[in-house]
Amino acid sequence: MALIGTDLEKAISLLNADRLVSIPTETVYGLAGNALSEKAVLKIYEAKERPRFNPLIIHVSHIDRLKGLVAEIPETAKVIIEKFWPGPLTLLLPKTDLVPDIITAGSPYVAVRIPKHPLTLALLEKLDYPLAAPSANPSGYVSPTTAQHVQDQLGEKIEYILNGGTCEVGIESTIIGFPSEKDVRVYRLGGIALEDLQAYVQGELMVNTKAVQNTDAPGMLESHYAPTVKLIIGEPNNLNYERIGALRFSTYHPEIPRDKQIILSKNGSLKEAALNLFASLRLLDTLGVNTVYGEYVPDYGLGKAINDRLRRASF
Ligand code: TXA
Ligand code: MG
Numbered sequence: 001m002a003l004i005g006t007d008l009e010k011a012i013s014l015l016n017a018d019r020l021v022s023i024p025t026e027t028v029y030g031l032a033g034n035a036l037s038e039k040a041v042l043k044i045y046e047a048k049e050r051p052r053f054n055p056l057i058i059h060v061s062h063i064d065r066l067k068g069l070v071a072e073i074p075e076t077a078k079v080i081i082e083k084f085w086p087g088p089l090t091l092l093l094p095k096t097d098l099v100p101d102i103i104t105a106g107s108p109y110v111a112v113r114i115p116k117h118p119l120t121l122a123l124l125e126k127l128d129y130p131l132a133a134p135s136a137n138p139s140g141y142v143s144p145t146t147a148q149h150v151q152d153q154l155g156e157k158i159e160y161i162l163n164g165g166t167c168e169v170g171i172e173s174t175i176i177g178f179p180s181e182k183d184v185r186v187y188r189l190g191g192i193a194l195e196d197l198q199a200y201v202q203g204e205l206m207v208n209t210k211a212v213q214n215t216d217a218p219g220m221l222e223s224h225y226a227p228t229v230k231l232i233i234g235e236p237n238n239l240n241y242e243r244i245g246a247l248r249f250s251t252y253h254p255e256i257p258r259d260k261q262i263i264l265s266k267n268g269s270l271k272e273a274a275l276n277l278f279a280s281l282r283l284l285d286t287l288g289v290n291t292v293y294g295e296y297v298p299d300y301g302l303g304k305a306i307n308d309r310l311r312r313a314s315f
Helices: 008-016 038-048 075-084 118-126 147-154 194-198 270-284 303-313
Strands: 003-005 021-023 030-034 057-059 089-094 109-113 160-162 174-177 184-188 205-207 230-233 244-248 261-263 291-294
Touching (some): 030 038, 194 205, 261 270
Parallel strands (some): 003 160, 057 109, 244 261
Antiparallel strands (some): 021 030
8 A cells, every 4th residue: 555645755755766656736646757767757657557659748847847858849839838837738849868768658749747736846846857647547547536546546556645635627638739830739638628728829729639559649549547337428228227327417317226326517517527527437336337328518618528538438
């Protein structure tokens, strides 16, 4: 079992020794190691059983800390950074030689973000290297939004979990890149809605989140975020309602017993639904059913990212 606590000094001494620490962010908990140490980064891939072709996001506390890590920041990126950092947005920027190839899986672009969580920002501020941190879940499973989620799944593999409470956003960062000076391409839907991003993009906002391996966003594998029970998006077609569960946006399914149903937001709030999504996917495994019928949420704002995760969870 890992220790759970708020001791920054303990986290620092582990990280300085190339060991791993789980860190809270506003999106999900990360599994962090020294991004400039290949030894630490290898441990991250091992602990998650993550394929090496799926690169990692680097976390820093301040834009000044990107100096030396990225070769340049396009003007469009600067405007976006100004508006959305710290926050649930990750930028793909050209990397320097200082960033180990193992971080980017060989890509010339490195993914970077400033997370919005006071404990992790304080930690990053005290370290003299950035942290590489994928979501702190075994590869393919649901991302953790509490320290206990991390403990449940990776507790045997890491020593320390910095406890920052429940993640405020609950869904991973939106990932964007800059194919030209003015255009922006979205590689992963996430905590910043497209509508909000659009206002800060002069050129075209393109969305390219389809699964592609070994190309621009190798991590966007189709099957992801999967609970153990079978999740089907759609109406149940057998009438044996005692044996099935439901994952719903804001209202109960009329036929299925209520104790076998999970509602993402009784108020019909997409923000609340995002916040509850991953914990709800975990709960599906405790309902005592083998099939859960889910429904998509309204497809705008954070709803797009929620629907993306629901689709992948049901794959
Ligand atoms: O909200 C988040 O982004 C969380 C917290 C911990 O910061 N992190 C996270 O990391 O979701 P992870 O590793 O679970 O997902 C990162 C995604 C993957 O799909 C990966 O393929 C993509 O980012 N990615 C990372 N570096 C990349 C790169 N250089 N080029 C393209 N995609 C990259
Ligand atoms: Mg992940």
